Amino acid sequence: MKPSKLVAEAKLPDGSLLSLREHDGHHTLRVDGELLMTTRATASETAMADSALAGPALGKARKILIGGLGFGYTLRRVLELSTPETKVVVAELIPQVVEWNRQHLQSLHGPLLDDPRVEVVLGDVRALLEREGRMAWDAILLDTDNGASAMVDRRNKQLYSDDGLKAVHKALKPGGRAVYWSATRDEEFQARLREVGFLVEASGVKAWADAKRASHTLYVADRKR
Numbered sequence: 001m002k003p004s005k006l007v008a009e010a011k012l013p014d015g016s017l018l019s020l021r022e023h024d025g026h027h028t029l030r031v032d033g034e035l036l037m038t039t040r041a042t043a044s045e046t047a048m049a050d051s052a053l054a055g056p057a058l059g060k061a062r063k064i065l066i067g068g069l070g071f072g073y074t075l076r077r078v079l080e081l082s083t084p085e086t087k088v089v090v091a092e093l094i095p096q097v098v099e100w101n102r103q104h105l106q107s108l109h110g111p112l113l114d115d116p117r118v119e120v121v122l123g124d125v126r127a128l129l130e131r132e133g134r135m136a137w138d139a140i141l142l143d144t145d146n147g148a149s150a151m152v153d154r155r156n157k158q159l160y161s162d163d164g165l166k167a168v169h170k171a172l173k174p175g176g177r178a179v180y181w182s183a184t185r186d187e188e189f190q191a192r193l194r195e196v197g198f199l200v201e202a203s204g205v206k207a208w209a210d211a212k213r214a215s216h217t218l219y220v221a222d223r224k225r
């Protein structure tokens with residue numbers, strides 16, 4: 001078996017080590033060895049954009065927020081489904097993720113971040129929600145963590161708390177849609193989304209296109225009109 005190649009690594013402010021590796025044409029992003037993302041399993045990232053924008057919403061969203069750039073699969077699909085007038089803002093916590101997408105990952109999607117519709121903002125997506133205020137977004141896609149019950153980064157606790165859900169609800173335009181990626185099915189999270197006023201549907205999604213089962217869940221949460 002071919003060994004994997006270290007493409008880049010960086011120490012994060014909390015002392016953990018972020019690494020980008022390549023193996024057999026696929027990339028992985030790890031924090032202290034723990035897998036954050038792999039280009040082998042991207043079907044749910046793409047499905048997230050479909051859930052947010054396909055169907056009746058297709059071509060209607062003018063302002064879209066994506067929480068977490070990762071390897072850019074969600075962003076790519078959002079751009080495919082959007083009009084030339086749409087503005088897509090991507091909030092990314094880790095500057096190296098953005099830098100490495102530009103430097104080392106052009107083979108995945110080309111110069112995605114140079115699309116004139118895209119603005120990349122470094123920092124926590126929560127700050128951006130606050131900055132832009134109420135009724136700012138047609139769609140908000142949050143793939144910042146593994147979900148409320150499988151959280152990896154404790155700094156994201158607030159985002160998935162009741163206050164965090166309310167902030168997302170307020171930030172959406174009436175009729176707007178939020179989609180949360182979740183590693184697991186989480187009835188309690190779904191109930192909390194309902195409690196803050198969303199109309200919610202949960203759908204199982206496959207990690208890769210020919211996977212046998214839908215191992216992840218997308219929570220599609222609509223703000224009532």
Ligand SMILES: C[S@@+](CC[C@H](N)C(=O)[O-])C[C@H]1O[C@@H](n2cnc3c(N)ncnc32)[C@H](O)[C@@H]1O
Nearest residue numbers: 045068070071072073074092093124125143144
């Ligand atoms: C699983 S990846 C996202 C994958 C992405 N959907 C894709 O298509 O490749 C999660 C990303 O969210 C970022 N992240 C985590 N918490 C965040 C936060 N609070 N605000 C912004 N970005 C965050 C991580 O650094 C990572 O790049």
